[in-house]
Amino acid sequence: MSVLRVPSWATMGILTFCGMVVSLQQTLVIPLLPDLPEILDVSADDASWLVTATLLTGAVATPIVSRMADMYGKRRMLLVALGVMTVGSLIAALGGNFPAMIVGRAMQGFGASLIPVGMSIMRDQLPREKLAGGIALMSATLGIGAALGLPLSGVLYSAFGWTSLFWFTALVGAIFLIAIPLTLDESTQRFPGRFDVVGALLLTVVLVGLLVPLSKGASWGWTSGEVIGLTTLSLVCLAIWVPLQLRMREPMVNLRTAFRRPVLFTNISSYFVGFAMFLNSLVTTQELQVPTETGYGMALPVAVAGLVMVPGGLMMLVFSPISARMLNRWGGKTVLLTGGVVMGLTYLWRMFNNDAIWEIMLGNMVVSVGSAIAFAAMPALVMASSPRSETASANGVNALVRSMGTSSGSAVTALVFASLTVTVNGAVFPSAQAIFTANSLGMAVCVAGVLFGAIIPARRPGEMDDDGIVAGPAPAREVVKEVQEKVES
Known part of the structure; x- marks a missing residue:
């Protein structure tokens, strides 16, 4: 199949919309959770597995698919992950029962790997002057899709029923399965070996x-x-996995690269920023939807609350090109710190200002701006300190760490909300103290992210690698290899 010659903006657009579909399908089902027990004839706890299944497969697939992308071809693995996600959407739409929904949602989780693989394709195919903008835009899709997913879900569900959510993602996935082979070349940067x-x-x-x-x-x-047993099993396997990876010539994850100071501290900072970003959505949802009798709630319907949150997602889109300019001018470290500081100060402001809808909307928007700025810096810092042979894999690990941050944010915030409650008309809701505590927690994790970001090795403003990414030089063997490839071509 011949590939159409498309401009760089079209390449950026295709990959960015792929990333947006991924984040959309992760949030589309959330507004259905109150109704799914009745629809599928299961308990509320069982229905929550429809979110957990996607989270689990996404976390597992991201580093594995990313590593395979470096070895077997980035476009190929992009299509594989997109195909699995699309088939999963079809299974959920056609099945109509709980087992089919679990299988479909688990397969949809494979889409999470599209974002780090898409970033690595941008590194290979975009011209130097466009790369920072592409990375910033791709990073922002996480927040854009999440913000747009809630109101879109409400519209589709109300108009066409719950299966329309899965038909929608299946249709969009099928369109990209046709468009990608026609518009994107397979990367020439491939490093085969033993998986x-x-x-x-x-x-x-x-x-x-x-x-x-x-x-x-x-x-x-x-x-x-269950919790103690699974956690113990995880730690035991981790103790086996780390030495194994250090001994392998071609490991699943190159821990020596992951332990380099720029990569390590960027990933740790990413964890806290991911935590803070997800906490923003949880707190804003509570503030907008709970009854006014709680002392802080706005009692908005789900659809209206979703619309109020849309500007936050749009701000991530608007700030993507601005983040790219900041990245090129100031360097990844400064941009990462700027994003963290903006988020932290906004959480401090939100601790004392949530009495009106405009205050809640403004707080959500500014935290989203900080997230967009910080997210633009993370993959740039990671890729610039990683060899080309591990571009997708390094991005995959960073995406995984961010996902761990959002999962932790969800769990800790749920614990705070469950511990500090108020009863209104027989129903239990998080209290005003719970919201204050959650905003305080948001400020604290932002401070932690900034502190770890501050110890990333400093770079001179404007210092770039050969790709135009702000960071230090590539390893010597990578430079030699690239020069040889250019001479041969």
Whole structure:
């Protein structure tokens, strides 16, 4: 199949919309959760697995698919992940029962790997002057899709029923399965080798053993046998996996690269920023939807509350090109710190200002701006300190760490909301103290993110690698290899 010659903006657009579909399908089902027990004839706890299943497969698939992209071809693995996600949407739409929904939602989780693989394709195909903008825009899709998913879900559900959510993602996925082979070349940057099957299996156990307790700990009990057993299993497998990866010539995750100071501290900072970004959505949703009798709620319907949150997602889109200019002018470290400071100060402001809808909307928007700025810097810093042979893999690990941050944010915030409550007309809601505590927690994790970001090795403003990414030089062997390739071509 011949590939159409498309301008760089079209390449950016295709990959960005792929990322947006991923974040959309992760949030589309959330407004249905109150109705799904009746629709599928299951308990509310069982219905929550429809979110957990996507989270788990996304966390597992992201590092594995990203590693395979470096080895077997980035466009190829992009299509594989997109195909699995699309088939999963069809299974959920056609099945009409709980087992089919679980299978479909689990398969949809594979779409999470599209974002780091898409960023690595941008590194290979975009011209130097466009790369920072592409990375910033791709990073912002996480927040844009999440913000747009809530109101879109309400519209589709009300107009066409619950299956329309899955038909929608299946249709969009099918369109991209046709468009990508026609418009994107397979990357010439490929580093074949032996895939680390044992490392992948151990990593799967580590992630499942850690994420399931985070997701289900509130309902199971944090001291329950299930939580303690799975966490112990995860830690044991982690203790086996780390030495194994360090000994392997072609490991699942190159920990030596991951432990480099720029990559390590960027990933740690990413964890806290991911935590703070997701906490923003949880707090804003409570403030907008709970009854006014709680002392802080606005009592808005779900659809209206979703519309109020849309500007936050749009701000991430608007600030993507601005973040790219900041990245090129100031460097990744400064941009990351700027985003963290903006988020932290906004959480401080929100602790004392949530008495009106405009204050809640403004707080949500400014936290989204800070998220967009910080998210633009993370992949740039990681890629610039990683060899080309590990571009997708390094991005995948960073995306995984951010996902761990959002999962932790969800679990900890749920614990805060469950611990500090108020009863209104027989129903239990988070109290005003819970919202104050959650905003305080948001400020604290932003401070932690800034502190770890501050110890990333400093770069001179404007210092770039050969791709135009703000960071230090590539390893010597990578430079030599690229020069040889250019001479041969």
